[in-house]
Amino acid sequence: MRKRLLTEVEGVVAAPVERVWRALLDDRPAYEMTTELGDHTVAYQGGWWYRGEWSVTAHPEGARVVLRVYNVADRLGWGVPLANRFFVGFGARTRQTFAEGLTALGERLGCPSRLLP
Template sequence: MTESASIERPPRSTPLRAYAGEIHAAPVDVFAALERHLRAESEGTGIAVDAAGRFIVVQGGWWYRAEYRVLASENGARIEHELLNVALTAHWAGPLAGQKVLRDSPAAFGALLTAMAAELEG
């Protein structure tokens, strides 16, 4: 069962990484594909969805929060992704604990965009 996460960003949060990419498809379709992919990948972590705002939060562990937003763009949809440290105690240790996640995040975001683009084209 998936736990719930809050749409509201915790007051103590530090952005660690930010990415953006474009997919040539309607924002509503991109958002639906993003939600499907994140739900499939996020088993055991908290997820919150604001469909009207095209905003998704995935939160797990004591430090990790990922935010995704889908915006309309000239060529379809722009996906913005931000990784945050939301540790309430030992805030300084979040980036240390998440070194592998942070190191792998550019490739993971690229793979997500590639998978979604392939799904939406096919």
């Protein structure tokens, strides 16, 4: 599989990695996607191009959560960035949605969270 990174966002949740990891897995998408589970990583792949890879690692403040969105289209892969330009703000929307999810995750765990630059 060929992966081309489209956007990456990251943040910190002030809780232990294992707590954040378990909570993140509880938030799995409700719609049909292929899911690959690894050691503190999970990937969701669906549609003709989308792959979102989440990881949780240690951070001095608790746990670092990273989302990387890839274009994995085998055919017409060149069209994904072009199509995303028609959806102006794909990266900004991904960052905003990630930030909202990170805030909700922190609230559910009863601890602060923040987006990293």
